[in-house]
Amino acid sequence: MGIADLLREVDGSGEFGVCLGRLDGVPVFEHDAERTHYSASTMKLPVAMAMMRKVEAGELALDQPVTVHNDFTSAAGGRFGVNPAEDEAPATWKQMGQQVSLGWLATEMITRSSNLATDLVLELVGVEAADAELGGGPSAIRRGIDDAAAQRAGISNEMSPAGLARVLVAVGNQKDASGDYLRDLLAGNQWNGEIPAMLPEGTRVEHKNGWDTRIRHDGGIIRPSDASPFVLAVCTTSDLPDAEAQKLIASIALEAWNHRHDLEAIR
Incomplete structure (x- = not known):
């Protein structure tokens, strides 16, 4: 077949x-x-690519400490947090308030598909840099994971x-x-x-x-x-x-x- x-x-x-x-x-x-479809976690690959581009440029380092938090700037204005009930990767949540390395977060983002780790990495990388890895066309990264206000406003990630x-x-x-x-x-x-x-x-x-x-x-x-x-x-x-x-x-x-x-x- x-x-x-x-x-x-x-x-x-x-x-x-x-x-x-x-x-x-x-x-x-x-x-x-x-x-295009709603991207779900496929957008995490361009985020990782943009992260490595900034590492190569000396703007970020894989061993730099990042404090784990759950409060992010919404693409629609205001703040948002990741819904823990929709994140199937618990390890990042166990580090709340603690410092972990950027490389550790990247591993959680890709190998475990952690939503919280993704938004922490994206906060450092920037939405524009992640979107640029897609090279134009209909696919796009416009917001973080679980940005509910942006989703309600029609701001979506597409792949x-x-x-x-x-x-x-x-x-x-x-x-x-x-x-x-x-x-x-x-x-x-x-x-x-x-x-x-x-x-x-x-x-x-x-x-x-x-x-x-x-x-x-x-x-x-x-x-x-x-x-x-x-x-x-x-x-x-x-x-x-x-x-x-x-x-x-x-x-x-x-x-x-x-x-x-x-x-x-x-x-």
């Missing part, structure tokens, strides 16, 4: 986008790839499969210590129910996923031991049960894997 067949099976139940290609950035399969694939290609081709650092963060992701789920055990997948009500996304660099690496990004906004949305993404990844020696043949 091809990727197009998998998408036909869920036709009418929501919006589904796919972008598949090699690390040269040329897509070999696209389906609604430029249509398309093509936009997610583009930042993954950038990370995959970054030939320096910062690139190694980012790729290792992505490979350490502890939430592996989408792209990696059906791939052979031990396959290196450098990925960042995101989820919310009706939302399930994942984008990653897949590195087979017997073929060239490739990039896959899938965004879903649908009425599918969450487990089925995860299975859809995993099935698309498996179909890509099965064509890893000839990605151009995929349908």
